[in-house]
Amino acid sequence: MDNFYMGIDVGSVSTNLVLIDEENNLVYKRYLRTQGRPLDILKEGIKEVKDKFGDAHILGVGTTGSGRYLASVLIGADVIKNEITCHAVAALDHNPDTRTVIEIGGQDSKIIIINDGIVVDFAMNTVCAAGTGSFLDRQALRLGMEISDFGTIALNSSNPVRIAGRCAVFAESDMIHKQQLGHNQEDIVRGLCDALVRNYLSNIAKGKYVKSPILFQGGVAANKGIREAFEIELKEEVYIPTNFDVMGAIGAAILSKDEVKEKGHTKFKGIDMCRKDYKVNPIDCNGCSNICEILEIKEDGNILARYGDKCGKWSL
Amino acid sequence: MKKIGVPRGMLYYENFPFWKDYFNEIGYEIVVSKKTNKDILDNGILNSVDEACLPVKIIHGHVDYLKDKVDYIFVPRVVSLYKREYCCPKILGLPEMIKNSIEDLPEIIDTIFDLDKRSGLESGYRDVGKYLNVSNKESSKAYKKAYSQKEKYNDWIRAELLPMNYKFRPNNINILVLGHSYNVFDDYINMGILDKLSKRNINIYTAEDLSSEHIRKFSSYTKKRLFWTHGRRIVGAANYYIMNKEIDGIIFLSSFGCGLDSVLTHMVSRQSTIYEVPFMNLTLDEQTGEAGINTRLEAFLDMMKWRDKDKSYISTFR
Numbered sequence: 212m213d214n215f216y217m218g219i220d221v222g223s224v225s226t227n228l229v230l231i232d233e234e235n236n237l238v239y240k241r242y243l244r245t246q247g248r249p250l251d252i253l254k255e256g257i258k259e260v261k262d263k264f265g266d267a268h269i270l271g272v273g274t275t276g277s278g279r280y281l282a283s284v285l286i287g288a289d290v291i292k293n294e295i296t297c298h299a300v301a302a303l304d305h306n307p308d309t310r311t312v313i314e315i316g317g318q319d320s321k322i323i324i325i326n327d328g329i330v331v332d333f334a335m336n337t338v339c340a341a342g343t344g345s346f347l348d349r350q351a352l353r354l355g356m357e358i359s360d361f362g363t364i365a366l367n368s369s370n371p372v373r374i375a376g377r378c379a380v381f382a383e384s385d386m387i388h389k390q391q392l393g394h395n396q397e398d399i400v401r402g403l404c405d406a407l408v409r410n411y412l413s414n415i416a417k418g419k420y421v422k423s424p425i426l427f428q429g430g431v432a433a434n435k436g437i438r439e440a441f442e443i444e445l446k447e448e449v450y451i452p453t454n455f456d457v458m459g460a461i462g463a464a465i466l467s468k469d470e471v472k473e474k475g476h477t478k479f480k481g482i483d484m485c486r487k488d489y490k491v492n493p494i495d496c497n498g499c500s501n502i503c504e505i506l507e508i509k510e511d512g513n514i515l516a517r518y519g520d521k522c523g524k525w526s527l
Numbered sequence: 528m529k530k531i532g533v534p535r536g537m538l539y540y541e542n543f544p545f546w547k548d549y550f551n552e553i554g555y556e557i558v559v560s561k562k563t564n565k566d567i568l569d570n571g572i573l574n575s576v577d578e579a580c581l582p583v584k585i586i587h588g589h590v591d592y593l594k595d596k597v598d599y600i601f602v603p604r605v606v607s608l609y610k611r612e613y614c615c616p617k618i619l620g621l622p623e624m625i626k627n628s629i630e631d632l633p634e635i636i637d638t639i640f641d642l643d644k645r646s647g648l649e650s651g652y653r654d655v656g657k658y659l660n661v662s663n664k665e666s667s668k669a670y671k672k673a674y675s676q677k678e679k680y681n682d683w684i685r686a687e688l689l690p691m692n693y694k695f696r697p698n699n700i701n702i703l704v705l706g707h708s709y710n711v712f713d714d715y716i717n718m719g720i721l722d723k724l725s726k727r728n729i730n731i732y733t734a735e736d737l738s739s740e741h742i743r744k745f746s747s748y749t750k751k752r753l754f755w756t757h758g759r760r761i762v763g764a765a766n767y768y769i770m771n772k773e774i775d776g777i778i779f780l781s782s783f784g785c786g787l788d789s790v791l792t793h794m795v796s797r798q799s800t801i802y803e804v805p806f807m808n809l810t811l812d813e814q815t816g817e818a819g820i821n822t823r824l825e826a827f828l829d830m831m832k833w834r835d836k837d838k839s840y841i842s843t844f845r
Contacts, residue, residue, distance in 0.1 A: 277818040295826035296833075319819075330830045335823055337783075337810040418796060500566040521719070 213238075213267045216471070217260070217479075218464030219286065220297070220457065221249050221278030224317025224344060225430060227460040228256040230264065235304050235465055239263065240457045249278045250489050253285060258485040265482070271471035272479045273297075273463030277318075284508055284516040285489065287480035290466045297462030299323050299330045302426045304465055305452045310422040313441065313449070314458070315411070315431035317344045322416045334415050342410040344431045346379045350386060350403050354396065361400060365436025368401035376406030404436035408444055423447045428458040487511050496520060528556045531636070532597035535560045536586030537618065538605060540708035541735070544683045545673045546601065549652060552669035553661045558597050560589040563715035567592055572813070574629050580782040581716060581812050582709045583617050583624070590625050594632050599658070601636045603651070607643035612756045615787050634658075648674070684735055688712040690725040700831055703732040703768045705761055705795065706780035706788070711735075716811055717780050718820050727828060732774055734764030741767050749794065758787050765795040769802045775831050776805040778824075783812035805830060 215230040215238060226249060230239040241259060243252050273290035274282040275297040283291045294314075302312045303325065312323040320342045324332040336342055351358040372394050375385040382403070389399055425447055431437055432455040441449045454461060471477050492507040505519040517525045531550050533539060539546075539559075547557050561567065563585055571588025586602075593600055602622045607613050617624075622637035636658050640651040649670050656666030702724060704711050711733055714722060724731055734742070746753060746763030748770075753759045768774045777799055781788035792808045799806040807827045809820060 277822065293822045293825040293829065295822070296829045329833055331834070332805065333826060333830065334807075335826075337808070418793075418800065500561075500564040502565050 213264075214270050215264065215267050216464045216468045217269050217272045218297075218457075218460035218462065218467065219253070219256075219272065219274045219276075219282050219288075220294075220459035220463060221245065221253065221274065221276040221282045222316055222318070222459070223277055224348075225456075226252045226256060226276075226278070227457040228260060229454075229457050229460040229464055230260065230267075230269075231461065231464045231468070233468075235461075235468075237454055237457075237461065240454060240460075242456055245278075249281055250285070250491060253282055254485045254489070257286070257482060261482045261485055269477075269479060269482065271464075271467035271477045273465075273467030273470070275459050275463040280518070281508075285480075285510075286484060287478040288467070289470045289474070289478050290463060292463055292466055294319075294459050295321060295323060295330070295333050295335070297459045297466065298428060299325060299333075299462070300465050301458040301462035302428065302452070303328055304461070305458075306424055306426065306450070309424050309426050311425040313411070313416075313425060313427045314429040315342070315344055315407075315427075315437075316429045317348075319343060320411060320415055320429075320431075322419055322421075324419055324421075332419060334417075334419065336415055342376075342407055342414055344429070346382070346407060347403065347431065347434070349379065350383065353383065353386070354400070356396075356400075359433070361404075362433065362435035362437065364397050365401040365404045365434070366439065368395070368397040370395075370398050371405055372398045372402035374399070374402040374406045376410040382406055401436055401440075404434065404440045408437060408440040412444055421445060421447070425449050427451050428455045430456050432456070489515075494525070496525065498522070498524060528554065529599070530556045530558050530597040532558050532560070532590075532593035532600040532633075534586050534589030534593060534600065534602065535562065536589045536713070537582055537621065537709050538603075540688070540712045541680075544679050548673035549655075549669050550601075552672050553656060553659065553665060555659065558593065560592045563588070563713050568715070568813070576624065576628065578784070579617060579624070580784045582707070582713070582782055583621070585713070585716065586621070587625060587628060590632070591629055594629065597633060599634050599636050600632065601655075603655070604637050604639045606639060606641040608640070608756045610643055611752075612643065612754050612759065614756060615785075681735070684712070684733075689731065690722045693721070693725045693731065695730050696728060699728050699730050700776070700828065700835075701730040701732060701774045703734075703764070703774045703777045704780065705734060705765060705777055707757060707761075707782070707785075708733075708735060710780040710782060710811060717809075718815075718817050720778070720780065720809075720820070720824070723821075723824060729828070732768060734760050737764055737767055745770070755787055758791050761791050762794055765798055769798055769804050774804065776827065777807070778827065779806065779808045781808055781810055783810050805834075
């Protein structure tokens, strides 16, 4: 029977599930839109794994992404790791010589600087979403096109329009203005790609020494226009790994493998969790003026976890 | 006994023990607003100018909390604390902003402390005394008593501001938490970062641990003289700890929209790049979701452990 390790990345835009084997080969991947319902989507993903690999052994589970704690509560994870570490681990597994990882996700973007297989520096976007996937998502909506067509359309541009990239709100008004002037759609789309890359390099990558090999991961790497804009700005080749969209989950799976090997057992609750009933019950605590928003998660009516309080009164 | 309200914000974090002793000495009771909480934050945002940074908004909330509980509120206008140096413009304008933004205030003691133009702190405290009909002689006596033991400030930080169960442990990771004291020590603004570090057994260093002589000496290593007193403290502390190799990393807590921080974060990050000390800037504003801050913190600590694991590793950072 096959032995697998599972990695789950619960992000703001997508929830990704992967299975890897003992040699870190990807056996299965599933990219689901989170749609603000991480619980249901996670159950759905696990159910699909059960249907496909119901009789396989899952020896360990790792979770990452902003929903990593929630996912771990439901599933029982051996490793709960931040996205930076997971992306770096997956990038190094893909190419041990990697020096720079550019990762652009739905709500955040990061740069990871690696030297001799060790993360030596990283940065994430601060208060601004202009350098992230949701910026493109939003503009695609405005332009009335599918985000998946964005990159191909951008590549058709011969004369890109300059669009302000400092702020998503400024960019939008700039873009509308350029539309009103009558610029071609592909030139505007390309202009948006350039704007995102400019914002990324001047905001997140500021002061960092970007060296090749450069890996580009995260959902936005599907966009060919962005990749080309990066290559032009950096004057270096930018590699996109085959599984660019699930690298975080792969990293989590690899880390879970190491953890389980060291510990000798897994905390995984089993694949049948998808049959159970989960309910989230929000509580507004009125104990003090902080009025914490507490979440209570129930599994088949039993309290599984509670968190969100500052004082620890509710936490289990 | 008449009551003087001290809002728990901005300069409170670097002066409170002195203020308290001074006012007690001249016969007034001190009332400090509660620790920053959601109510105080909400009222602060509601009662202040929109463009201000979060700490300024929060101190408005603290003043609002105090206004019907005390006879006076102490919000001095601290212009300058050293010759040829200034405080941030928002600190200079603080009493004016507060008086024009919040209604039904008791009397605000907004004495000017301007050590660039006047001789010293003592004359400032004499002016404070004048508000309360206290003679110069009495004021000076109270001032001298309040400032007789400088080390009481650091005792106060250890007792009141650091996490309750915080313990220094040799051989653990040492992190310098840098930033304005009102960002470093207000655990509501920074979502309890000191607590999070302490729970992970990290040793915490702050700029406030250093004497002003050290700060003066080590801030002079910058190319150009810094004319912000608080900026000087931050840069001097960074230089001291970096050059003496006492720390494994720096976490800079900056306020969104802070003019000083926009310059200081870069000065510190450049210095830490040269000396290969990991540096991370966390920008603080109104957000309450902790996922973002936890992710960055965990990644930062992971990075340090990862570096540590491979001792033979000699960085060729550039």
